Amino acid sequence: MKLMISKHELNEAIQQVSKAASSRPTIPILGGIKIEVTHQGVTLTASDTDISIQSFIPVERDDIVNAHVDKPGNVVLPAKFFVEIVKKLPSDNVEIEVGAHFQTSIRSGSTDIQMVGLDPEEFPVLPSIEANELFQMPGDLLKSMIRQTVLAASTNEQTPILTGVLWGLHEQQLKFVATDRHRLASRTAHAETAMDYRFNNVVIAAKTLNELSKLIPEQNGLVDIVVADNQVLFKIGNVLFYTRMLDGTYPDTSKIIPQQFKTELVLDTKKVTDAIDRAYLMSREEKTNIVRLTTLEDGTIEISSSSTELGRVTEQLEPSQFTGDPLRIAFNSKYMLDVLKVIDSENISLGFNGAMSPIVIKPTDHAYNTYVILPYRTTG
Amino acid sequence: MKLMISKHELNEAIQQVSKAASSRPTIPILGGIKIEVTHQGVTLTASDTDISIQSFIPVERDDIVNAHVDKPGNVVLPAKFFVEIVKKLPSDNVEIEVGAHFQTSIRSGSTDIQMVGLDPEEFPVLPSIEANELFQMPGDLLKSMIRQTVLAASTNEQTPILTGVLWGLHEQQLKFVATDRHRLASRTAHAETAMDYRFNNVVIAAKTLNELSKLIPEQNGLVDIVVADNQVLFKIGNVLFYTRMLDGTYPDTSKIIPQQFKTELVLDTKKVTDAIDRAYLMSREEKTNIVRLTTLEDGTIEISSSSTELGRVTEQLEPSQFTGDPLRIAFNSKYMLDVLKVIDSENISLGFNGAMSPIVIKPTDHAYNTYVILPYRTTG
Known part of the structure; x- marks a missing residue:
């Protein structure tokens, strides 16, 4: 195997595939990147057997020459060092040549690297998928x-x-x-x-x-x-x-999402996120992340958390909609923040069936997302 | 104590002083920020007794009002929570009020925070310096x-x-x-x-x-x-x-910097840094970081490193100056890179007195820096 290749193209393909190379390989070959060179181009593959990533660099793309292939061939090179060294090569032209026993020379500018290559025959075979x-x-x-x-x-x-x-x-x-x-x-x-x-x-x-x-x-x-x-x-x-795919049967979750609610609130997503975030800072000190939501008689909502050592955070929010029963419920504020941060809707609706039942969070702009959080069963 | 203060000014001062608050305080007061309010302004102080940082916010600066002081006073608040919560307050106006037993209220927009404050009398006294x-x-x-x-x-x-x-x-x-x-x-x-x-x-x-x-x-x-x-x-x-200051007497280092050299090289700082950086990547695999510098007969320099498992990196460099004896020396490439990365000179000079003597690195543009690295004593 012998070729000249653009450092930029090689580096990009290496970055793409390297995530699949095992960082602590059980056998050295799984910590490698396979390089396959044909007159059509260069294919890089990495695989830890759970995931495999392959990237193809054509010899020419959009009239720009990426590689000159002198002699096709295959080799596997240890990923960790290869990934880092290619990024730092001094010239945009990289020459790769594989000799006897997969001994590999990489030359670029005034840099000469000799690498101990591995036998590509030992590399995992990719699944054949129709x-x-x-x-x-x-x-x-x-x-x-x-x-x-x-x-x-x-x-x-x-x-x-x-x-x-x-x-x-x-x-x-x-x-x-x-x-x-x-x-x-x-x-x-x-x-x-x-x-x-x-x-x-x-x-x-x-x-x-x-x-x-x-x-x-x-x-x-x-x-x-x-x-x-x-x-x-x-x-x-x-x-x-x-x-x-992961082995096993995924549990049936279709029945755990309530469709009817005893209390429903619509809140501004940013405002409720910020309020819970502040309450979270206090709740985190207690390691529990417990934050309480309470509906008040004037139709507003209180978000609160407390820590015996530090004190208490209390936030007032005005829901744009509030129907149903009054409520006092406690939940893991970290779980709620995880949800609120990925919802792409200006307002969210929260549905409750009392302090012991799942909380359902949905965007109001569309019906694509549903989130459920189990409440904390707390006293008081 | 009671005042209104700009969140922006308060936050900036907290960020400045908080580095001095102990993250794992032996007594709670050392993990706090002291707030002193007078009619002139607000002084924040943090101290872990080794270092102390103080920042002053004047009530007015450049005709902009930063704070309204209703009632002067002092309190110490736990730094970690205070630092994070102030950043996240909803309004630029922050009201701070200290009641009995240093119980502190912080109000901003619809947020109400009650914090357990500490007695400022227990806070370390800053050194008085004339x-x-x-x-x-x-x-x-x-x-x-x-x-x-x-x-x-x-x-x-x-x-x-x-x-x-x-x-x-x-x-x-x-x-x-x-x-x-x-x-x-x-x-x-x-x-x-x-x-x-x-x-x-x-x-x-x-x-x-x-x-x-x-x-x-x-x-x-x-x-x-x-x-x-x-x-x-x-x-x-x-x-x-x-x-x-640290206690003790610093050792006399004046005699360990050689002034005369048997071999002297002048090299392009960027080129030698890049070459040693590539050699370092290989040397790191052996955990030793050993890189060799060898002068060749044709007046060029070779930088090299090797790993039994991975292979070998060889770099050629052309010094702009080379005087004295031929040389083959090994050193810790990480130490050399640390030096090369902070030298602000286009070229560096390297002085040697054989493979066993200290290496002296200096910028060529000025005489303000001198660096010394002891070589590795290797065989072969």
């Missing part, structure tokens, strides 16, 4: 669906299925749900698919979705999605992102 | 002298005196020196003082100087400095910064 059931989504919609649900996924590895986000598709309605049993987030969107195309119990780890989200560029473009047997493939431009 | 031996320095010069020396101070608390930077003044020449016994940094500057004003063995903790540096604004202004018996006072605008 693209007959492909559907497409705008990148920014996918990013926002991820951002609005991952917050409720569990971080406790003892219930692995709950560390994921559940995807379901039914009659062109795509739905993401996440819950850690204390709170739930759900987001729906219309998807341009065949009317009879459907899937359910597709569960993808929240941390994988966060990595995927970073690979989706800000400017709008379409992401191709293929849901296969136990793998999902995302295609973002020249980048392929493969992930394993 | 300002007869005051001298002045441009703030940016002081910042740069700090930045160019703290890197060589020790982080090992077992030799406390070496965790500081030594200050000396003699015949209008101010000198900072820091060393951890493996490397030394020194910086001199002309100071506008009386010709016979002098001091020596003034040692200030490097971490204190870093905090001081953050308080000095970017735009140029003068900093007043008063060196007293065991305290140094810095006056930066409305802010007073007091620090204790």
Whole structure:
């Protein structure tokens, strides 16, 4: 293998794939980046077997030459050092040459690097996925669906299925749900698919979705999605992102979201966020994050928290709507803030069924999001 | 005590002083900010007894009213919560009122905070320093002298005196020196003082100087400095910064800087920094940070490092000057990078006396900095 390649193009592709390289590999090959060179271009792949990312650099793109291939071939290089050194090479031209026993020379300007390469035959084989059931989504919609649900996924590895986000598709309605049993987030969107195309119990780890989200560029473009047997493939431009689905059956959450409420409030999202944020600062001192919401007789709302050592924060809010019974309820303010920070609606509605029942939070501008938080059962 | 104060002014003063409040106070009062209100203005003070910072907000500045004082008085409030809550208050007007037992109300917009205040009589008394031996320095010069020396101070608390930077003044020449016994940094500057004003063995903790540096604004202004018996006072605008000197006698470093060299090189600062940075990436894998510098027969320089698992980095550099004996020397590349990153000169000179003797690094543009790094004694 021998080629000249643009440092800029190489660096960009390395940054894209390197997230899939294992940082503490059980075997060295999983901490590597595979480089495959053909006369068409250079393919970089990293894989920790749970996720795999592949990026392709064509020899030419838009009449700009990215690479000159002298001799095709394959090698695997240790990711950590390779990622950092390429960024710092002195010239935009990088020559890579692989000799006997995968000994690799990288030359750029007056820099000469000899790297111990690994045998590409030992590198994990990517899942083969047939693209007959492909559907497409705008990148920014996918990013926002991820951002609005991952917050409720569990971080406790003892219930692995709950560390994921559940995807379901039914009659062109795509739905993401996440819950850690204390709170739930759900987001729906219309998807341009065949009317009879459907899937359910597709569960993808929240941390994988966060990595995927970073690979989706800000400017709008379409992401191709293929849901296969136990793998999902995302295609973002020249980048392929493969992930394993989580094993197991996601619990049925459809019945835990109340539809009727004894008390309903509509509040300005920014004002209630700021008020709970201040109350949170005090509640944090007690390590409980307990904040209370109380409806007052004059129709206003009081948000409050207290700490025996520090004192007390009391906030007054005027709801634009207040129907139903008076209420006094306590909740985890951190959970509430997580929800309020991702809701993109000027106003929110809060639905309650007394101090012991789930709190339902929804945007008022649209019906795509539903959030549920279980209250604290406190005395007094 | 009762007053109305601008949130912006209050917040700025809190940010300035809060660094001196102890984050893990041995007694609660040391984790507090003292607020003293008179008809002239509001003084905030924090002190962990090693350093104390005081900031004054005049009731009026440049015809803008910052505060309305209804009733003078004093209180101490827990810093951590106070710092964060003031930043987040909803209105620019903040009312502070202290009642019985230092119970403090803070009101802003629809927010009402009750804080448990502490008795100001228990707060540490600031050192009284007479300002007869005051001298002045441009703030940016002081910042740069700090930045160019703290890197060589020790982080090992077992030799406390070496965790500081030594200050000396003699015949209008101010000198900072820091060393951890493996490397030394020194910086001199002309100071506008009386010709016979002098001091020596003034040692200030490097971490204190870093905090001081953050308080000095970017735009140029003068900093007043008063060196007293065991305290140094810095006056930066409305802010007073007091620090204790470190106890003990700083070792004499005057004899460890060689003046004659068997080999001398002049190199482009950016090129040598980049080359050593790449070699460092490889050396880091071995945890030793060992990089070698070798003079070649053709008058060029080779910088290299190697790792048994990863491979080898070799860099070629062309010195603009090379006099004396051929050389092969090994050093800690991290120490060298720390020096190269703070030298403000396009070229540097390196002086050597063989593989076992200290390396001296100096800028070529001026004579204000001298750095020394001890080499590694390696085999081969």
